[in-house]
Amino acid sequence: MAATADRLKVTARSLKVLREAGLSGGLADGVRSAKMVKTYGPFAGIIETAALRDADAVAITDEMGDLTFAELNARVNALARGWTEAGFGRGDVVAVLCRDHRGLITVLAAAGKIGAQTLLMNTGFAKPQLADVAHREKVSVLVYDEEFSGLVDAIDPRVRRYVAWGGADSAAHPDDADSSLERLIRSTSSAPVSGPPQPGGLTLLTSGTTGTPKGAPRGKTSPLFSAQLLDRVPRRRGETCMLAAPIFHGTGLGQAVLSLALGNRLVLRRKFDAEETLRAVANYRCSVLVVVPTMLQRILALREEIRTRYDTSSLRIVFVSGSAMAPDLVTRALDEFGPVLYNLYGSTELAVMTVAMPEDLLHDPRTAGRPPxxxxxxxxxxxxxxxxxxxxxxxxxxxxxxxxxxxxxxxxxxxxxxxxxxxxxxxxxxxxxxxxxxxDDDMVICGGENVYPLEVENLICGHPDVDEVAVIGVDDPDFGQRLNAYVVPVEGSAISPEDIKDYVRANLARYKVPRDVEFLDALPRNATGKVLRAQLIGGAVK
CATH class of the missing domain: 2.30.38.10 (Luciferase; Domain 3)
Structure with missing residues (x-):
């Protein structure tokens, strides 16, 4: 009885959150939306609903221009119909190796409409990773941007290929190619398509910082899932979202789905550029900015005369997720943008665990917040x-x-x-x-004392002469293990390894002082900003 009562309380609170965000506009609207999602899956169902409700509203703005919800839905229908006529459907795996643009969104929705499983590939993968993942996941269709042509030749040639975007810096689709996704869309009817026996699903990939990335399928999602994202992050209908985080990552994917569900305008750029991001926020009066911590760090590293050139006062929410945020970065972001910072703690497997709201981060910039x-x-x-x-x-x-x-x-x-x-x-x-x-597996035992490197990392990151840092435990013949610090100093700084050690010694226990401090030009990171610690330990970075 108690468990049932708790579930009812959660449901009631979730529905209240959805109503406040504008996602529950009445019984008829709610039933229609739920039916669409059940029939076509999250992406396609949300776009179908939005095309009926907000047909002429702008859904996506990318380097190609604006695309309304009605136009986006027509593209999805055409691609789904084209793939069905080509013999693809339930049981097929559609792999996507694309940067953020309309083609990626179209593929995600169309694959759901034909009942296929979509596999989101990391654009930072090397050839061996791509080949291993494609073979393991039994990929039958590959959609990719032309700039990755040199990588995809490692994949089985029997896999059907479609090019979604032409050229690394081109703002044009490769219409002249038989394998063009755009050509298929334009040559196929955009009439509504019937739903598959079961909508397609999504498989996200883990970061793969320690080996071949693992596939984490997203199972059936509760209709109330959006409430988890909205409970502690007050997004609303009709806003404009600058989505800088890559959609192949859980952060970007979740916020893309939420933006479309809310009828938001989704501003996408194929490649992240700190100044261009601020320019887009100012030009489109974005109220939401979605980034990973490394992107936020790059924005704040811009010279003040560049940052102040763009009016970002429209921002209500700066949403950050993807990896841990150093307390110093939190403080600088709050100083720059005001109390609009929201930090989500989650994972590929679990999506959302906690969210730190501005009041949480003002209380203590180290906190991950509370569960929604x-x-x-x-x-x-x-x-x-x-x-x-x-x-x-x-x-x-x-x-x-x-x-x-x-x-x-x-x-x-x-x-x-x-x-x-x-x-x-x-x-x-x-x-x-x-x-x-x-x-859990990062704990270092130094001379019998337990040390978590993150504590030392956060401290060093707060030093005024340090741009970024990674602290790692390595084997030591005398003490079992020791800490090594890899530091990227602020440009022009004269800081020394002994300065770093003295700083730690003055603030933490002596056994937490790194034995070795190495200075680097940059930390090795993957496409979502996570530090590739194995490269540091192996000495592959100088």
Missing amino acids: VGCSVRLYDTDGNQITAPNTIGRIFAGSNISFSGYTDGRGKEVIDGLLSAGDVGHFDETGRLYVDGR
């Missing part, structure tokens, strides 16, 4: 016992309205009490805010 409606986060010790005491570190487990049934290679993640391991350790403070203390 429909999410549960608990801490457990190594024996599987729940930790309830504040300020006690434990392993983080979470559950939400996104279902994860295991990776496509058959592996899974540890589950306790129905909650999935996040792979991180953390603690709650007395107010119920979560703090992430590091990766």
Whole structure:
């Protein structure tokens, strides 16, 4: 009875959140939207609904110009019909290797309409990763931007290929090619298509920072899932969103879906440029900016005369996710944009775990915030016992309205009490805010003392002469393990390794002082900004 009552409370609160955001405009509208999503899947169902409700509103603005919801839906129907006529449908896997543009959105929706599984490929993959993933996931259709032609030749030639965008810097589709996605769309009827027996699904890929990326299929999503994103991030209907985060990543994907569902104008750019992002925010009066931490860092690193050239006062929300944010970056962002910063803590497998709102980050820039409606986060010790005491570190487990049934290679993640391991350790403070203390497998034992590198990393990052830093545990013959710090100094700085060590020594315990400090021009990162720590340990970066 108690569990049923709790579920009813969550449902009631979720519906209230959706109404406030403008996603629940009445019973008829809600039933129609739910039916569309059930028939076609999230992307296609949302676009179908928006085409009926906001037909002439701009859905996407990219380097090709504006595209209304009605025009976008017509493109989706044409592509779905063209693929059906070519014999593709349920059981096929459509891999997408594209930057952010209308073609990517069209493919995601069209694949859902024919019942195919969509595999979102990371544009930063190397040839071996692409080939391994395509073979493992049994890809039958590949859609890619022409700039990646040199990579996709590693994939089985029997896979049907379509080019979505021509040339690395071209603002034109390759219409003259038989394999052109645009040609197929323009040569096929855009009449409505009937739904498949079962809508297609999505498979996201993990970052692959330690090997071949794992496939994480997104299972059936609760109709109330959007409430998890909206409960602590007050997005609203009819706004304009500058989506800088890549859509192949969970952050970009989730915010793209939410933008379309809200009837928002989605501003996309194929490649991230810090100044261009500010220009777009100013030109389109964007109220929402979605970035990963590295992008935010690049924006704030622009010279002041460049930043002040663009009016960003329209921003109500600067939404950041994808990797940990250093407290110093949080503070600088709040100083630059005001109390509009929202930081989501999630993962490919779990989507949303907690969200830090501006008031949370002003309270303490280190916090990951609180779980939104429909999410549960608990801490457990190594024996599987729940930790309830504040300020006690434990392993983080979470559950939400996104279902994860295991990776496509058959592996899974540890589950306790129905909650999935996040792979991180953390603690709650007395107010119920979560703090992430590091990766579960990153803990370093230095001379018998437990150290989480993230604490040292965050401290060094706050030094005025440090641009960015990574702290890693490595083997040591005397102490078992030790800390190494890889530092990118501020341009023109004369800081030395001893300065870094003295700074840590003055603020933390002596056993947390890095044994070695190495200066680099830049940290190696993947396409979503995560540091490639294996390259640092292996000495591949200088």
